[in-house]
Amino acid sequence: MSAKRSGPSLVRIWEATLAGMFLIILWQGVVWVTEVESFILPGPLEVAAALRDHAGLILHHALITAAEVVAGLALGVAAGILTALHLTMSRRGRKLLMPALVMSQTIPVFALAPLLTLWLGYGLASKIAMAILIVYFPVTSTFLDGLQNTPRGYLDLARTMRSPSRSTLMQIRVPAAVPALASGIKLAAVYAPIGAVIGEWVGASNGLGYLMLLANGRVKIDLMFAALIALCVLTVALRAAVGLACNRAVEWSGLADRT
Numbered sequence: 072m073s074a075k076r077s078g079p080s081l082v083r084i085w086e087a088t089l090a091g092m093f094l095i096i097l098w099q100g101v102v103w104v105t106e107v108e109s110f111i112l113p114g115p116l117e118v119a120a121a122l123r124d125h126a127g128l129i130l131h132h133a134l135i136t137a138a139e140v141v142a143g144l145a146l147g148v149a150a151g152i153l154t155a156l157h158l159t160m161s162r163r164g165r166k167l168l169m170p171a172l173v174m175s176q177t178i179p180v181f182a183l184a185p186l187l188t189l190w191l192g193y194g195l196a197s198k199i200a201m202a203i204l205i206v207y208f209p210v211t212s213t214f215l216d217g218l219q220n221t222p223r224g225y226l227d228l229a230r231t232m233r234s235p236s237r238s239t240l241m242q243i244r245v246p247a248a249v250p251a252l253a254s255g256i257k258l259a260a261v262y263a264p265i266g267a268v269i270g271e272w273v274g275a276s277n278g279l280g281y282l283m284l285l286a287n288g289r290v291k292i293d294l295m296f297a298a299l300i301a302l303c304v305l306t307v308a309l310r311a312a313v314g315l316a317c318n319r320a321v322e323w324s325g326l327a328d329r330t
Contacts, residue, residue, distance in 0.1 A: 113293040118300065121293040129282070133301045136278045139195055139267040140309065143202020147263070148256055150203065151210030158211075159218040160240060172208065180204050181269055188274040198270035198278065205266035206259035210252070217251025218244050249324035253317035260313040264306045279305075 095115050101107075102114040109117055122129065154172075158165045184201055191197035221244045229239040271280025279302045286295035 110290050110292050113296055117293045118296040121291075121297040122300065125294055125297060129279075129298060129301050132277060132279050132282045132298065133305060135195075136264070136267055136271070136280070136302070137305055137309075139198040139270070139278065140202055140263045140305070142195070143199045143267060144206055144259055144263040144309075144313075146199065147203040147206035148210050148259060151207050151255070151259075152214055152252070154207075154211045155214035155218060156240070156245075158215055159244065160236070172211065176208055180266065184269050184273040187270065193274045193276060197273075198267045198275065201266035201270035202263045203266075205262045209258045209262065210255040213255030213258075214248055214252040217248025220251075221247045246324040250321050253321050256317055257310065257314055260310045261306060264302060264309070268302065 099115050102112060105112075113121075154168070158168060180201070183204065184197075187197040187200050191200055218240075225243045225247060226239070229243055234242075267278070268280035268283075271278040272284060275281040279298045282298045283295050286292070286298060
């Protein structure tokens with residue numbers, strides 16, 4: 072079992088490494104061929120030097136962005152799970168809330184960033200709120216779909232055993248919906264940094280988004296690219312950690328492919 076899992080994992084790591092090396096070589100090739108100025112497109116070596124020279128500054132802002140992202144992701148996932156459970160248990164709630172949830176997606180979340188900054192200030196709260204908003208709907212919709220598509224045989228068995236609806240929800244529907252919830256959380260892990268950084272762009276005094284704007288305003292494009300790479304590393308690390316936790320949750324649910 073462990074050999075089967077470690078093999079594909081190593082293959083994915085090598086594939087990601089090779090893809091990254093290819094992109095770096097392509098990037099450097101574009102810089103050499105076009106002879107573009109460094110204040111427009113710095114080369115990988117310049118960006119690496121900026122990462123080295125400003126490591127402490129980048130780490131400081133990265134930790135703040137990471138705190139915003141993790142807090143927003145955790146709160147958004149919790150709110151999505153609770154909403155999906157409520158909608159599953161309450162037919163009236165589905166009739167009242169589902170249209171509102173769908174309509175809310177017609178409003179660009181990015182357009183709400185200035186309002187959140189105005190209401191919640193320039194601190195962490197507005198950035199966490201942006202991350203919550205951007206991950207809430209994917210988690211809610213995927214978990215709700217999973218809860219509503221429980222295998223009919225499980226529900227028939229619960230009905231035959233006269234299981235109370237709450238017990239059926241927690242002991243049958245929720246475990247059966249864990250794979251769907253895991254997919255939503257994995258998407259949320261990728262979306263959450265977007266919300267936090269957009270909030271920092273609108274108004275902040277810390278964070279990678281703020282550092283990118285500051286570097287761009289001072290024409291330090293190498294530092295801006297370095298901050299962007301740090302954001303990418305943060306997102307990939309978060310996605311990997313969340314993916315590992317979600318895979319464990321799917322195994323716990325008893326519905327993982329154990330063949």
